Amino acid sequence: MLSTGLRFSLRSISRDWKSGELRVIAISLMLAVTAVTAVGFFTDRVGRAMTRQAAELLAGDLVISSPDPIRAEIRQQASDLNLTQAHTTSFPSVVLHGDNTLLTEVKAVSQGYPLRGQLKTARKLYGEVTVESNIPETGTVWVEPRLLTQLSLQIGEKLQLGRVSFEIARVLAYEPDRGSNLFQFAPRVMLNHADLDATGLVVPASRVTRHLLLAGQEATIKRFSTWMQQNTLPGERMLGLQDGRPEMRTALERAEQFLGLAALVSVLLGGAAIAVATRHYAQRQSDNGAVMRCLGASSSLLLQMFTLRLIWLGGLACLLGSVLGYLAQEILSSMLAQWFVLKIPPPSLWPIVTGILTGMVVLAGFALPPILHLRQVPPLKVLRRDLKLTTPSIWSLVLITTLVMLGLMWWHTGDLRLATMVGSGSILTIAILWLAASGLIKTARWLDQGSGMIWRFGLASLTRRSGSSIQTVAIGLGMMALLLLTLVRVDILEAWNRTLPPGTPNQFLVNIQPHEVKPLRNFFQSKGIPAPELYPMVRGRLVGVNQEQVGPDHYQNDRAQRLVSREFNLSWALQMQEDNRITAGKWWHDTSATEAGFSVEQGLANTLGLKLGDTMRFLVAGQEMAARITSLRTVKWDSFNVNFFVIASPGVLEHLPATYVTSFYLGDNQGEFLVELVQAFPSVTVLDVRSFMNQVRTVIDHASLAVEYVFLFTLLAGLMVLYAAIHSTLDERLQEAAILRSMGASKRQILKGITLEFMSLGAMAGFLAATAASLLGYFLATRMFELSYGFNPWVWIVGIFSSAAIVTAAGIFGVRSTLNYPPIRVLGRFPTK
Template sequence: MTTWRLTLRLLRRDWRSGELSVLAAALVLTVAAITAVGFFTDRVEATLHRQGSELIAADLVLESARPLAETFAARAQAQGLRIAQTLEFRSVVQGERPQLVLMKAVDAAYPLRGQLRIRSALDASDQAVAAGPPVGEVWVESRLLRLLNIRIGESLNIGATRLRIGAILSAEPDQSRAFFNIAPRVLMNRADLDATGLIGPVSRVTQRLLIAGAVSEIDTYRAWASTQLNAALTLTAARDARPEFSAALERASRFLHLATLVTLLVAGAAIALASQRLVERQTDTVAVMRCLGAPRHLVLRVLIGRLVLFGLAASLLGCLVGWLGQAGLFAALDDWIGVELPPASPAPLLVGLATGLIALLGFAVPPLLQLAQVTPLRALRRDLGTPRLSAALTLSAAGAALALLILWQAHDLELGLKLLGGVLATLLALIGSVLLLVQFAGRLTGRVRGVWRLGLAALTRRSATAVLQISGFGIGILALLLLAVVRVDLLEAWRETVPEGAPNYFLTTIQPADVAPLQAFLSEAGIAAPLLYPMITARLTQIGDRAVEPSAYPNPRAARLASREFNLSYGAEPQADNRIVAGTWWSEGAEAAPQFSVERGIAETLGMQLGETLTFSVAGRTVTGPITSLREVRWDSFNVNFFVVASPALLQQEAASYITSLYLPAAREGVIAELNRRFPSVATLDVEALIDQVRAVIERGVMAVEYVFLFTLAAGLLVMYAGLQASLEQRRREHGILRTLGAGRRTLLTSLAVEFTAVGVLAGLLASVFAEATGWLLATQLFELDFQLNPALWLIGVLGSGVVIGLAGTVATYPLLIHPPLRELRGG
């Protein structure tokens, strides 16, 4: 009880005296940032995933070529989830002539996410509807009307029944799942399916169960359903629907977590600097306690107990600030966000509390352990100073806390390990560079005179403090410069991955005989001739000496890929938005050799290795070749891309159709209507809705990152303030001695300006170098974006930090010069 009474008494005294103000601000800011980011990212990512759900018309989709067991629907309904069921199959409809179509029968609940778009006439505008066609009616693609020469309102023979054409089907939320569909699409009500007589025991039907609901319930259901999968049953989540959307969503998530981790790192530096100042201010108090008989273990318990209680109080306040911050932001940006956000969960509060305590214990406990080493003699001899603690212990504790928090907050082991390695390397390089610069300043001191010598000598006289200050300033400036790099350069590069004018139409199933006429038609329409790529359907049968069997892959996505047909292509050069990451592309002289280039993601999913042989079945013929390169593909560019590309001689003898993509503004959509009339076999796919979804993810992701970096900005400013405060106690005594020896106020003030300006220039120089290097690594290695050097960054980093820190440091220490020297020497 004595320990706790003493702990509470000292905590109240320190709080009233303002001793804990800087440390409290650093900790509250840390927890507020983590909590606000937690609330914000949870809600924004849930919204982004909800937008992804619109691409599959649900949150989860179970798909099978066989009837789905009733247990899947029953389990979903028992959990309070909404369900819808669809069936897809190919059939033939009768008009002037038979026509192959892709039939899709949907129930009244479809779609669970997103909206259908229909038109009442060929030249009418789209309108959104919430449900599919009514009983007795079908909606068809405009291409089918032209192929059969029929109109809206007429009836269509579908199997044993006739159904009225009620509207033109413009778009379905899950249309992108059948990206390269050859046949026109027909949407019908599932209640009409039995009357058609088209579905029998041996019919090839794709059955889907669509599921939607709360995020937690969806996660629970997904975990259960994953254990029920087999080779014939696949489970697709929203973010796995399309690689274009998946890439944008992945980048958004990484940007948000990166912003969180940068804030955490910078605020941790502020905690470390504030703890160092607290140690200096508490040394006399501990010395008096030791004189009054307090044993060392009691002092240690009181210090740790006070720190824990203080940490809990500051962390709770930080949680409140974080919650208010995110709530205020969402209220202010409600119209901009434009979508309904899910409510915040309490999980970020617990994460914030835990993060605050871990950060405080890791960064603040080692400096406070110094106080336990204070001897009673310090109360009489102030020149004894504060006992030094092992640098290895201090760095180890801070490094362990930093590693734990980074790996925890990254939510991605690969991202966490990369950031941890980068952060540790940057900190070591930063500290090493500071040591070298301080030594250089020491050598320069002997070659200058007057206030210049006095100012530079201060760096070498307090070398440990100088290293701590410059490192702290460097981290703070680095955070501010990274804010500029990420905010301006990387986010703008991310926006440009889907620039204005990105292809919004895909033309597929172009027959060789139509290639030249189609190019001529597009030229006449004033559209630059797009590149046409050959496309050949093939089935992967063997990887190396392993037969490709879906049942051999426990990963549902891998099993689905193993069971599907691939669209192969061939070419002499890689596409402009493809990057070779392993191996080499075939050269012109070696094009006769059979070779494959594989997209890196699918190679990892299916276990393909560079140098292994792939075997495909193409129209009954076997083609074989080694993997000679792996590619990174920018799926969100919306250009035509392929998972597997072959050398020309391997596939150019095979029968192929062609595919291309092009951009058409809304005012020129009539070109597509004329194209469909003149080339009825060419399938056109409008991906404008998909592009809009990806752009929405990018824009909201950018907005989220900008918000998160406001905390980084505040943390960077706090680091610099804590750095200025870190050496005040030492300066107080030094200035008292110098003024006693005859140094004037103007001389000391000028030397302070020289010292802090030099500190600012050195910190700015290091921060600029590391900001450019970090920006390059983030762009090329983490986000797969283009990066360009920013000369303005160096001007702001070096000159700006020199001026700002020089002025701020001089102003902050000026009060030490206006008091009488005797007062400073007595510590008054």
């Protein structure tokens, strides 16, 4: 039986292909798979490129940190795995120049540093920045600008570090891994590792941090990381790409969500096109099925034949789609390569598997239900053509496709919340479009009365065509995606970019003494720059939660261990920062209780397992102080405002020794201001985070661009839905046009009627699509990406007009054959009984 099914399934596949019945399904599926694999390959590559750029912030793919010299065993393991290695040793030390002394952060680097990212230097203070391909030569050091201003030094002059006098060769403008510890108060002095021993500064008891930087293939890094996890000794720490700064993590997560969204919209559209095409295919195949039933074919044979045919077709389309997807992303990647600082790494082959699996799942979910019903075709249909194939009920189809869609979205984004949101948005959209289709039919019937022949023909086509509502839904869905991808996407991306608008703070001032607060404000005002808000800051170590003593060993999680091992920056405030949002409890301002309290950042609370009502105990300047957590709040880390993990209510920390901190924006040509500020307030530390911010901004820009390109495929999939919808009505249209022409209607009259039909359909679908896309965009922006979103009237204007134009053009193109087809041939093709 199986062999019979197999033979029959193959027999007419080529002929069916030529007659166009399977072509729409295959092309839709191929396009869906092309989109999915192209997105898959592309996101895979972009993801890898972004991970590599994130690696810049570590200066390697993996960093092992230890206060003691890195064990030979670790270095040996890295060598065995052929990982590239570099060493750094950092410690605070005082440098001398004449009578002046200054506390600096010394960093000795070995050849090859940095393994990821680049060092950037200038030949003079605030001069032109160039990329360095080497490390400081022996006998020379590179220093940060503020060391030169604070010690009134020039390039070429000498400074004493331990027992050695070094020549200052460069101004250090950018150091990739500097960002991973932004709050380093002392300026950097970088020297060649070969010079370190001679300085005599590092002795066995010295307080130093040693880093072993590693780089290599992803798989090898993973192997090393696994080995290291099992062999870590106390004091040793491993930093991976996920341990970068929270700003970076937010940017990367957002980029992944955007790309994930693009992928799942393509999947959804591919499915819609396939569903429309298969419904049509099943109806047309029902005649063949009935003849076969008549001649003795069993229902299982029909099931096998049609299912296998779908599998062959699907397999082929999926394979072709994968190849096309690969080619498409190759072209796009080469177009995009220049935008990436680093070479985009080649993709893995995994997206092919994902693409083919997705294609088959889409086929099973969207195409199989109508095909399954083919086995129930009544043999009596050979005698009574009016008998319709019982197709699955709309609701069961909706249920099946919704489940398939949700499953795919979950699988592709790895985010159930995002999948559910986009899924429910889509269902809502389909429901609205469905209702609107009925509304359209009613309106058209009303318009129909008393109108001319052309109007009647055009509008009657809408009102009487059985598939009109399906078509409107499909076109509306396609248009919604197109609008979402173009206008709404731009709005969302702009809202996203607005989170880092021009004027975002790019300078941090730390170490401001309480007595300097007022003079500093005056200094800003005297230079015509508005004085920024200054926040008090106290450094304290978390020593207990409730009755329990805590330390790094208390936690399993790496991040928790790291957070607890270092000092927290604590602050106090009466008012909450504007961009903070309370997620649990109340800000003290909103509560009548006068009890001392802490407001804790939600992410920190999750990491440390803290909840509302817990008591946190900190050791600050030798004294222990405690307070209960009275609120949890979210913080916009990517705002670059001064933010704190833990904020105390007024009255808790004021008696402790505090310094102040602030952030402000400085224009590109205001470098002089910094020099004057440093001279006026020598003890204040200036952190110029422009380089670091450019880094974050570049990543975001690249991500935006990637999303834009990825959406291009989704756009094509949307057009395919249109094509499938129009193609499904072709037979009906051929017959109608033939009847009209045989009755004497001119080609022009028929064309007018068709134009009117498609224009109404397109305009209505466009209006609904614009509304749906705007609502979905609003939902995505505000709920998912936490961005503010304003409705854009252009979405409706562009939506309605472009939809009417595209649908009319595509419609006329799709049905152009009906205009030129000899009526006798058409009428002969549809024998009636």
